[in-house]
Amino acid sequence: xxxxxxxAPKLRHNSKSRRYFLSFLLQLAKPGYxxxxxxxxxxxxxxxxxxxxxxxxxxxxxxxxxxxxxxxxWRFRCEDGVGYACESDETGGTVLxxxxxxxxxxxxxxxxxxxxxxxxxxxxxxQQRRIGPSEWISIFSLMRDGRELAEKxxxxxxxxxxxxxxxxxxxxxxxxxxxxxxxxxxSETGLRLGDIWRYFRHTWATPYTNAPGRKFWxxxxxxxxxxxxxxxxxSFGNAVVQxxxxxxxxxxxxxxxLERLQSQPSREWAVWLHRNVEEMxxxxxxxxxxxxxxxxxSDLKKPNEEVFSRLMAFSIAERNxxxxxxxxxxxxxxxxxxxxxxxxxxxxxxxSKRAEALARVLQVRKTLNDSGFKAPTRKALQTLxxxxxxxxxxxxxxxxxxxxxxGINMMEITICGAIAPYRSILGGKLVAMLLTSPExxxxxxxxxxxxxxxxxxxxxxKAVQRKPNLVALGTTSLYGAGSAMYNRIxxxxxxxxxxxxxxxxYKELGKTMGFGSIQFSxxxxxxxxxxxxxxxxxxxxxxxxxxxSPRLRKVRQGLEAAGLPADRLLRHGSPRIVYGVALAEQFxxxxxxxxxxxxxxxxxxDNPTKVTSDIANYWIERWLSNRIENDNVLADAADHTxxxxxxxxxxxxxxxxxxDELPLFPNLEKVS
Numbered sequence: 299x300x301x302x303x304x305x306a307p308k309l310r311h312n313s314k315s316r317r318y319f320l321s322f323l324l325q326l327a328k329p330g331y332x333x334x335x336x337x338x339x340x341x342x343x344x345x346x347x348x349x350x351x352x353x354x355x356x357x358x359x360x361x362x363x364x365x366x367x368x369x370x371x372w373r374f375r376c377e378d379g380v381g382y383a384c385e386s387d388e389t390g391g392t393v394l395x396x397x398x399x400x401x402x403x404x405x406x407x408x409x410x411x412x413x414x415x416x417x418x419x420x421x422x423x424x425q426q427r428r429i430g431p432s433e434w435i436s437i438f439s440l441m442r443d444g445r446e447l448a449e450k451x452x453x454x455x456x457x458x459x460x461x462x463x464x465x466x467x468x469x470x471x472x473x474x475x476x477x478x479x480x481x482x483x484x485s486e487t488g489l490r491l492g493d494i495w496r497y498f499r500h501t502w503a504t505p506y507t508n509a510p511g512r513k514f515w516x517x518x519x520x521x522x523x524x525x526x527x528x529x530x531x532x533s534f535g536n537a538v539v540q541x542x543x544x545x546x547x548x549x550x551x552x553x554x555x556l557e558r559l560q561s562q563p564s565r566e567w568a569v570w571l572h573r574n575v576e577e578m579x580x581x582x583x584x585x586x587x588x589x590x591x592x593x594x595x596s597d598l599k600k601p602n603e604e605v606f607s608r609l610m611a612f613s614i615a616e617r618n619x620x621x622x623x624x625x626x627x628x629x630x631x632x633x634x635x636x637x638x639x640x641x642x643x644x645x646x647x648x649x650s651k652r653a654e655a656l657a658r659v660l661q662v663r664k665t666l667n668d669s670g671f672k673a674p675t676r677k678a679l680q681t682l683x684x685x686x687x688x689x690x691x692x693x694x695x696x697x698x699x700x701x702x703x704x705g706i707n708m709m710e711i712t713i714c715g716a717i718a719p720y721r722s723i724l725g726g727k728l729v730a731m732l733l734t735s736p737e738x739x740x741x742x743x744x745x746x747x748x749x750x751x752x753x754x755x756x757x758x759x760k761a762v763q764r765k766p767n768l769v770a771l772g773t774t775s776l777y778g779a780g781s782a783m784y785n786r787i788x789x790x791x792x793x794x795x796x797x798x799x800x801x802x803x804y805k806e807l808g809k810t811m812g813f814g815s816i817q818f819s820x821x822x823x824x825x826x827x828x829x830x831x832x833x834x835x836x837x838x839x840x841x842x843x844x845x846x847s848p849r850l851r852k853v854r855q856g857l858e859a860a861g862l863p864a865d866r867l868l869r870h871g872s873p874r875i876v877y878g879v880a881l882a883e884q885f886x887x888x889x890x891x892x893x894x895x896x897x898x899x900x901x902x903x904d905n906p907t908k909v910t911s912d913i914a915n916y917w918i919e920r921w922l923s924n925r926i927e928n929d930n931v932l933a934d935a936a937d938h939t940x941x942x943x944x945x946x947x948x949x950x951x952x953x954x955x956x957x958d959e960l961p962l963f964p965n966l967e968k969v970s
Contacts, residue, residue: 543808718947
């Protein structure tokens with residue numbers, strides 16, 4: 299059962315703002331608030347907050363945060379002039395009730411985005427008919443009519459389960475992958491592929507965001523129908539740095555890694571340690587530190603505690619200067635060939651990062667020297683493991699290896715799923731399965747094979763390119779109560795031309811901690827940002843390299859500035875299931891930096907489009923062939939028609955705004 303927490307906001311005692319806050323809390327404590335009631339309450343008290351002088355921005359944040367939490371099921375009460383809050387119990391009820399609760403809370407932010415004028419203009423523009431390559435088209439041209447699909451599937455199920463049915467189904471649904479790149483347009487409709495992907499992204503329960511770092515979008519199309527309608531979409535992004543269930547699976551956690559070394563010490567691991575320490579040292583530009591006499595050449599050869607302290611103090615000082623003067627122009631992303639990496643390395647941000655990294659690696663080198671680790675031998679590794687300082691040094695090296703590999707050799711599936719009517723026939727599983735195709739791996743290599751690592755290049759002051767062998771994928775479910783899409787996905791290697799009896803599967807690894815900022819709306823985050831700029835000491839500049847999740851750091855800072863318990867309010871209570879997908883044998887060794895040769899992938903690369911086709915065939919045999927036996931499934935698919943007025947499930951339905959409620963002839967009364 300959740301506990302009640304005390305709300306002690308930073309408002310002046312006996313002030314108008316405190317009275318407004320308590321009055322607001324008393325209103326919020328009433329049960330039965332609907333979305334429109336909350337919107338009215340928010341608007342009413344935001345107007346009052348503007349009359350509160352120095353407390354204005356703090357009160358606006360309090361109102362926004364608590365309204366958002368109320369919409370997520372939080373409860374409030376006010377006793378003797380003190381406010382209390384209690385988080386919702388996300389574990390109660392059936393699985394469907396839990397999913398509905400999470401989905402409802404996510405839709406609040408999604409619908410808020412769909413109310414934005416620019417988004418509404420985009421959606422309406424995509425739905426507007428225009429001249430295409432051969433006829434009038436719109437985004438509806440890329441939605442398959444559910445009645446037509448259901449009728450054909452009903453005809454196919456007259457065939458007995460087996461080869462004949464599979465071949466017949468392949469004539470009804472013929473999937474292929476299409477990668478979104480630049481300004482490329484769809485040959486069937488003339489629409490930009492990026493616009494097609496973005497439109498269907500707005501049908502998800504979560505709002506569309508454009509995160510920094512490596513990413514690419516994928517569309518799964520169906521060449522068996524006119525215009526090759528969209529089956530589903532997917533996207534990849536940078537994997538998060540810290541995710542315990544995934545790190546346990548790979549072997550990146552300190553505890554698991556040290557246990558492995560202690561149980562199996564070898565010269566191979568000793569060489570790994572020696573090589574990575576030198577790579578860590580060589581990856582840091584330090585000439586300017588020597589020239590400025592922050593350190594000396596002898597310090598680099600024989601470092602001591604005083605050197606470490608000096609570098610760490612310098613790192614903190616440079617970070618503080620960065621907060622006051624972020625030198626944003628030098629951090630702007632541009633074409634790689636135009637980036638002055640040395641200039642970026644000498645910014646306050648990267649001088650801070652380089653000083654800290656140099657202090658860490660010098661600590662490691664000193665520890666290795668003190669333990670007698672002169673050469674990479676099994677005995678030297680055992681000696682190092684016997685001391686706490688030695689184990690700590692190994693942990694620092696492991697952390698560096700992980701930071702490098704997590705952004706190069708694995709990617710996070712950030713979006714994956716089908717749209718109507720394919721969603722009814724388990725099209726989401728098809729999309730997830732196709733992401734394991736060699737086509738995806740090769741596209742990743744093509745796109746990032748010559749890309750410079752922004753952080754690594756900025757740390758050494760010159761372009762750094764790392765070969766991107768994509769050997770693993772990670773993802774998390776939208777709901778904590780289970781994922782119908784990822785569960786039981788297992789593709790025999792032999793089904794797609796691979797050798798042996800192995801399988802490529804979505805493996806459930808554990809659950810997240812349910813911590814983040816998804817519970818706060820864009821409007822509230824904007825209020826928080828305004829408060830942070832005025833009162834918080836450290837600015838968050840959304841510069842790549844400052845740290846993980848600028849939004850999360852900003853929200854934490856704003857909650858603390860308003861006097862709210864950040865740790866409790868950022869715990870949204872909706873843990874997600876973590877999945878991992880290995881694409882190659884010995885993928886852990888690649889991600890540990892132990893294997894230098896090209897990995898041995900489960901699926902062959904000589905004909906990647908055939909492998910994609912084979913995976914689709916396996917989906918038909920394993921899932922679709924049995925799914926069409928269910929009359930309710932076909933009826934659900936048939937509900938998504940393109941008959942006007944279109945009520946197709948893949949259509950983005952914009953929420954009403956005031957402009958939608960204007961009279962049809964607003965100036966009629968002026969006509970005499």
